Amino acid sequence: MTEMLLEIRDLCKHYPLGGPGLLRRRAVPVVRAVDRVSFDIAEGETLSLVGESGCGKTTLGKTIMRAHPATSGEMRYRRADGSIVDLGRLDGAALKAAHREIRMIFQDPNGSLNPRLSVRDIVGEPLRVRRIAQGAALEKRVAELLEKVGLRPEYLHRYPHAFSGGERQRIGIARALALDPRLVVADEAVSALDVSIQAQTLNLLSDLKSEFGLTFLFIAHDLSVVRHISDRVAVMYVGRMVELAKTEALFTRPRHPYTEALMSSVPIPDPRLRRARKRIRLAGEVASPINSPSGCAFHPRCPYATEICVRDVPQLRPTGGGLAACHHAETLELAGVSHIAEGAE
Amino acid sequence: MRQIPMREPDTLLEVRDLATHFFTDEGVVRAVDGASFDIPRGKTLCIVGESGSGKSVMARAVMGLTRAPGRVVGGSVLWCPDQDGQATDLATLHGNSRAYRAIRGPEIGMIFQEPMAALSPVHTIGTQLAESVRSRHAVSKRETRERGIEALARVGIPEPAARYDQYGFELSGGMRQRAMIAMALAAEPKLLIADEPTTALDVTTQAGILDLILDLQSETGMTVMFITHDLGVVAEIADSVAVMYLGRVVEHADVDTAFHAPAHPYTEALLRALPSIHAKTGERLAAIPGMVPHPFARPAGCAFHPRCHRFRPGLCETREPENVPVAPGHGARCLLLKPARKAAAE
Ligand SMILES: Nc1ncnc2c1ncn2[C@@H]1O[C@H](COP(=O)(O)OP(=O)(O)O)[C@@H](O)[C@H]1O
Ligand SMILES: Nc1ncnc2c1ncn2[C@@H]1O[C@H](COP(=O)(O)OP(=O)(O)O)[C@@H](O)[C@H]1O
Ligand code: SF4
Ligand SMILES: [Mg+2]
Ligand SMILES: [Mg+2]
Numbered sequence: 001m002t003e004m005l006l007e008i009r010d011l012c013k014h015y016p017l018g019g020p021g022l023l024r025r026r027a028v029p030v031v032r033a034v035d036r037v038s039f040d041i042a043e044g045e046t047l048s049l050v051g052e053s054g055c056g057k058t059t060l061g062k063t064i065m066r067a068h069p070a071t072s073g074e075m076r077y078r079r080a081d082g083s084i085v086d087l088g089r090l091d092g093a094a095l096k097a098a099h100r101e102i103r104m105i106f107q108d109p110n111g112s113l114n115p116r117l118s119v120r121d122i123v124g125e126p127l128r129v130r131r132i133a134q135g136a137a138l139e140k141r142v143a144e145l146l147e148k149v150g151l152r153p154e155y156l157h158r159y160p161h162a163f164s165g166g167e168r169q170r171i172g173i174a175r176a177l178a179l180d181p182r183l184v185v186a187d188e189a190v191s192a193l194d195v196s197i198q199a200q201t202l203n204l205l206s207d208l209k210s211e212f213g214l215t216f217l218f219i220a221h222d223l224s225v226v227r228h229i230s231d232r233v234a235v236m237y238v239g240r241m242v243e244l245a246k247t248e249a250l251f252t253r254p255r256h257p258y259t260e261a262l263m264s265s266v267p268i269p270d271p272r273l274r275r276a277r278k279r280i281r282l283a284g285e286v287a288s289p290i291n292s293p294s295g296c297a298f299h300p301r302c303p304y305a306t307e308i309c310v311r312d313v314p315q316l317r318p319t320g321g322g323l324a325a326c327h328h329a330e331t332l333e334l335a336g337v338s339h340i341a342e343g344a345e
Numbered sequence: 346m347r348q349i350p351m352r353e354p355d356t357l358l359e360v361r362d363l364a365t366h367f368f369t370d371e372g373v374v375r376a377v378d379g380a381s382f383d384i385p386r387g388k389t390l391c392i393v394g395e396s397g398s399g400k401s402v403m404a405r406a407v408m409g410l411t412r413a414p415g416r417v418v419g420g421s422v423l424w425c426p427d428q429d430g431q432a433t434d435l436a437t438l439h440g441n442s443r444a445y446r447a448i449r450g451p452e453i454g455m456i457f458q459e460p461m462a463a464l465s466p467v468h469t470i471g472t473q474l475a476e477s478v479r480s481r482h483a484v485s486k487r488e489t490r491e492r493g494i495e496a497l498a499r500v501g502i503p504e505p506a507a508r509y510d511q512y513g514f515e516l517s518g519g520m521r522q523r524a525m526i527a528m529a530l531a532a533e534p535k536l537l538i539a540d541e542p543t544t545a546l547d548v549t550t551q552a553g554i555l556d557l558i559l560d561l562q563s564e565t566g567m568t569v570m571f572i573t574h575d576l577g578v579v580a581e582i583a584d585s586v587a588v589m590y591l592g593r594v595v596e597h598a599d600v601d602t603a604f605h606a607p608a609h610p611y612t613e614a615l616l617r618a619l620p621s622i623h624a625k626t627g628e629r630l631a632a633i634p635g636m637v638p639h640p641f642a643r644p645a646g647c648a649f650h651p652r653c654h655r656f657r658p659g660l661c662e663t664r665e666p667e668n669v670p671v672a673p674g675h676g677a678r679c680l681l682l683k684p685a686r687k688a689a690a691e
Contacts, residue, residue: 052547164636165396194395194574196633196652199618203629221547224577228620228630251622265552267577269619271600274581281556282549285517337622 004078005043005183005215006064010036011073013056013063017290032289033059035239036073038316041183043078046209046216048226048247050262051236052286057219058107060236061185064217065104066095077102080182100130103176105169107188112172113160119146119171120156126178145174149204166197170204177208187219202229223266223337227251235259238287238297245322252336255324257302260334268337278335296327304328355428357536357568358407359383363420363436364592365399365406374640376402376415378592381668384536384585386428389562389569391579391600393615394589395637400572403589404540407570408449409440426452426535451480454529458541460521463528464513470497470524471509477531496527500557519550523557530561540572555582576619580604585674588612591638591648597668598675608669608677610655647680655681 013034034056041047049057063070066087075087077098085098106112113122124142127133133141143153149170160168169189176184186205190198202225208214220226226233226247233250235243235258243256254260261280268277282301287293293300299309308327316325326332361381367374377399384390392400406417422435438445449455457463465473474493478484484492490509497505500523513521522542529537539558543551559582562569571582579586579600586603588596588611596609607613617631635652638644644651650661660680669682 052549166636194637195576195615195618196395197636199620199630199632200634202620203632206629223548224620224622227622228624228628261549263622265548266622267548267551267555267575267581268622269576269580269604269616271580271583271604279552281553285519286547 002042002044004040006041006078006217007074007076008040008064009038009074009076011038011060011063011075012036012071013059013068014071029290032239032292034063035289037236037239037241039234039241039244041215041217043182043215044209044213045231046218046229048218048220048230048233049236050221050223050226050233052262053221054238054286054289055236056239056289057236058187061104061187061217061219064185065102066090066099077183096130100179101182103179103181103184105172105176105184105186105189107191113168115160118157118159119151122160122171123175123178126175130179132179141178142174145177148177148208149174150200164197166193166201169193169197169201173201173204173208177212180212181214183215183217185217185219188221189218190225191220191222198225205229223251223263235262238292239289240297240325241316241323242298242326243322243324244316245320245324249321250336253320254334254336255319255322255329255332256326257304257328257332257334258298260336261301261303263337264335266337296325304332355386355425356383356423357386357425358570359421359423359425359432360403360407361421361423363403363406363422364418365402365411365415366418367415369414372641375592375643376640377406379420380589380592380594381420382587382594382597384568384570386568387562387566388584389559389571389582390585390587391583392570392572392587392589393574393576393579395574397637397640398589399592400574400589401540402592404455404538404570404572407435408453408455408538409435409438409445410449411440424448424452450477450534451532452534453536453538454532454534455538455540456522456525456529456542458544460518460525461513463525464521466512466514469510469512470516470528474509474528474531477528481532493527493531496531497524499561500524500527500530501553502527519546519553522546522550522554526554526557526561530565530567533565534567536568536570538570538572541574542571543578544573544575551578558582576604576615588615591640591643593648593678594668595649595679596677598677602672602675608671608675608682609679610653610681611649612677614652614654647678655679657681 011034014030014032017029051057064075070088076084077087078084090098120142123145124138127138146153151170190201193201218229230247232246234241237258243259261282264280284301287297295311296309296314299305314325314327316323319329363377363380365377367376380403394400405411407422411417417436420436423432424435425432471493474496475489478489478492494505494509497508502508502520502523543554583600585599587594590611596612614633618633620630633652646662646664647666650656666678666680668676668678670676670684671682672685
């Protein structure tokens with residue numbers, strides 16, 4: 001059994017609406033962007049986080065990065081020296097030390113790189129700020145990092161605008177690797193990339209993972225990419241985790257109706273499957289995290305909803321080897337994607 | 346009412362050797378450089394290609410909306426609205442001419458990736474819908490409104506009468522996209538050009554929009570030119586496919602052939618680079634080496650040769666490939682290919 005690297009317990013991130021200036025005593029509406037989410041990440045594994053936009057994936061990643069304080073809950077992290085810390089309670093030097101081990105890769109390679117800094121300064125910044133290297137040593141380290149991600153070391157003095165989208169994403173990856181992280185939070189790191197560059201980047205991430213024993217929290221919405229890269233997958237809906245399972249199990253036999261609907265919506269690059277597939281077209285729109293529906297937040301769109309779904313909030317509980325938050329998880333026979341491929345042959 | 350014949354084998358739009366170049370301070374960008382394809386009436390052609398391959402520039406050229414410093418510098422856009430009627434070469438018309446404006450909108454509708462760019466911030470959805478309705482029918486104010494509301498209902502917008510008086514920014518992303526489709530369709534165009542209309546949407550919303558386009562197509566017989574970089578979407582909706590690389594159509598085939606018997610190495614490589622939703626995890630992907638070259642640094646010979654797994658030295662970098670008709674309705678620009686008749690004779 002591999003050891004846990006990160007244990008998230010009952011994590012909440014609620015944004016107050018209207019900003020902190022409007023301090024009214026009663027019932028300030030809040031955006032429940034992340035609501036009582038619990039999960040573990042084992043050392044060396046890749047856990048993917050999927051769900052429609054607005055379901056709270058980025059907020060969760062940023063909360064782990066302490067880009068903002070959590071509203072409540074715990075984030076227990078096991079440091080390289082074996083000590084356990086709660087990321088939410090650390091500050092100052094202790095937080096900085098922990099975050100040296102946890103780095104984030106952002107979705108938008110354009111927005112997250114300062115256009116006025118050279119590649120040397122962008123990738124080397126974490127090293128410089130922490131006084132780990134400077135001058136020639138820093139340059140040497142940055143050149144090594146660039147080579148690791150498949151960029152020429154000669155590019156050291158170029159600026160972001162001189163690179164393609166795929167190359168800029170690699171610069172972001174090199175920067176995340178500068179401090180030899182143990183946990184990498186990759187937020188839609190390959191989503192904006194074209195097919196050919198996306199494949200290169202996914203191969204790079206898996207090489208880096210095996211070379212450095214990295215652990216990934218991989219946020220994505222492309223289920224094919226997720227299937228390819230993950231050991232386990234967590235599905236979120238309106239701030240809540242609705243299913244968590246091993247990749248193979250989730251794709252073969254999902255336990256939550258939302259997971260099934262997501263899978264049946266993914267366009268599959270094989271025209272023969274057009275008619276072979278069972279489709280679930282979700283009615284209506286994603287619920288609002290400000291005023292989410294009673295009971296199971298998915299019930300207004302769920303084809304299997306019954307009375308209890310409207311009334312009671314389903315808890316995430318063990319079902320078929322994974323976890324699912326659906327009242328009917330044990331009895332529903334939901335379709336994954338594997339049967340589709342067989343059907344076409 | 347017009348009658349749009351369904352399932353006619355003949356061609357509605359034929360694009361031949363189309364070229365749009367951008368004359369910038371740094372030099373000439375040959376964004377579209379000899380693109381050819383055609384679309385049969387009532388069918389869906391998907392144009393695929395990685396970003397920068399010239400898909401949007403090509404679509405704008407067809408619509409007469411090329412923006413400076415770009416200019417259509419060659420080729421033809423044959424528009425054949427009636428089966429027995431004459432074709433008009435749209436490339437010879439000025440984009441702002443009366444003739445073009447009578448076609449763009451009423452005859453050729455369009456929807457884009459970012460609906461906010463197309464939806465006016467100062468006009469209600471209704472005002473814009475009304476304009477679209479009136480471009481086709483001279484009807485009373487009341488009837489215009491009725492038809493507009495009907496158009497919103499048809500694209501699956503709940504409470505269409507209330508939405509009619511709202512602004513684009515008041516709707517969600519998926520609803521905006523539907524509103525834009527309603528506007529394009531209210532004019533009852535013969536051809537709908539859709540440039541990545543679902544790229545910014547979630548898969549669940551995308552699935553609804555794709556269904557909608559297909560339903561409307563089977564109802565009205567509308568022809569669709571759908572631009573996307575997502576091969577999954579292509580497999581879902583296309584009848585035929587045109588694959589673009591650096592401003593050219595490198596392969597043109599029916600959808601089954603494109604996916605299961607592609608002739609061009611680039612098409613082959615694109616398909617192999619995709620992670621599969623069915624595959625076991627952990628295997629390496631067959632990435633295409635290198636990247637799409639900068640348009641100023643277009644490789645000599647076959648522009649794909651530096652990345653091509655079938656590259657033959659001494660051939661591929663020396664000559665520009667012509668379109669080779671490998672089978673009826675299937676062409677590809679690769680120097681290794683032989684024309685169907687010749688291949689059969691050998
Ligand atoms: N700074 C913020 N203030 C208020 N609401 C926010 C803020 N950031 C995100 N949200 C809301 O929180 C929810 C989750 O957003 P996000 O984490 O970005 O979702 P995802 O990454 O899954 O698309 C959304 O409803 C979003 O509008
Ligand atoms: N206004 C412009 N000036 C110079 N080059 C342009 C302009 N607009 C587009 N291009 C170039 O044309 C090429 C094709 O662009 P585009 O059609 O938008 O690609 P796609 O839609 O396939 O992603 C790109 O190389 C792009 O840089
Ligand atoms: S709890 Fe009910 S509404 Fe929610 S997913 Fe399960 S069946 Fe559907
Ligand atoms: Mg996000
Ligand atoms: Mg485009």
